[in-house]
Amino acid sequence: MTLQARLKDAILAGLVAGVLALPLLGFETVDTGGPLGIKTRWHLVGYAAAGVFLGRLLLMALLDWRRGKVQAQATIQPGKRDRMAELGRKADTWLMPALIAFAVILPMMPFADRTVVDLGTVVLIYVMLGWGLNIVVGLAGLLDLGYVAFYAVGAYSYALLSKNFGLNFWECLPLAGLFAALFGVALGFPVLRLRGDYLAIVTLGFGEIIRIVLLNWQKLTGGPNGISGIQRPSFFGYPFSANPPEGTTSFHQLFGLEFASTHRIVFLYYLILALALLTNLFTQRIRKLPVGRAWEALREDEIACRALGINPTNTKLTAFAIGAMFGGFAGSFFATRQGFISPESFTFIESAVILAIVVLGGMGSQAGIVLAAAFLTLLPELAREFSLFRMLAFGLAMVLIMVWRPQGLLAHREPTMRLAKAGGGGP
Known part of the structure; x- marks a missing residue:
């Protein structure tokens, strides 16, 4: 793009920003002791317009630079491209063990106080959700904007089974995953013929339907008041309590330790770490099975997939069901960790964040999802001190990453199988 075209585009963006900033920043109501007065702040409007002008100009220059870099890479010799792909594979290979090792030793680090372990637990919840959604989006290529619905089904399944039937966490966990998988199949049937944007719209509607049902079915879900007093998990029957019931041994008594409230926090951290690693191991193994290869074939070309004799119906349903199952597992853990759930925890923004994790990490990349x-x-x-600008910083960071790495942080798709060249000449 020429400099003249860049300037024209940046000036237009600055003018639009100035018009939008005029009612938002240009006027301020002030107390004059009587009727409210209006104070003008034209300098803020000018700053907004100038900032957007300069930002747009810089963004266009950066995009042109990226475009030139991509074109240059397209001319690289095949051998060099193969070496670059090999470097990407090696990075993904050594990065995952390093991340797992760091996650295992994190609670033992000197700086790992309760806040750090709690943050690590939240990160691992989103890692597990990202790996679950990666089955649907990254491997099968089905855009799902309602993944939070399965997260909610798992959480409410655990809460209701625990409160109404007295089941413990280990008994509720597989049932929560099963119920979420059934909801995944229920979502899969109506969308079998849909693709792309239409599929995304239907899955978005499904997520909103689940949230509205949870909000209005007060007899079962408690409505907007949610469900409180959810049973906390125990260490295989040994509770984390300073004064356990008579005849019951607590965790610290079992191991001869002094009671500390951090025992339960660390246990929850290692519990979600184990669930996340189980999700990762399952995903890596199933990719090498026929159903995993069918997902990848469906992602690349559904018509060719049909021509190969693969049943797209069964393939889509298995992807939705298995991805939903892991969402249900994460939801049950979320419920037992919080001790309270409500529909406010399962809004569309959660689905958007989980999808952003998959896309920014690199669709199909397990290590990339951890980083994202x-x-x-x-x-x-980290931006909590700047509470007024937290979402602005969040959105700006996402835009910068998508400009810098549009394919994701670790973007390289490796096929599960490669066809070797036949030796010898033809007939």
């Missing part, structure tokens, strides 16, 4: 989950979870916490 840590980034998108910790950024709002």
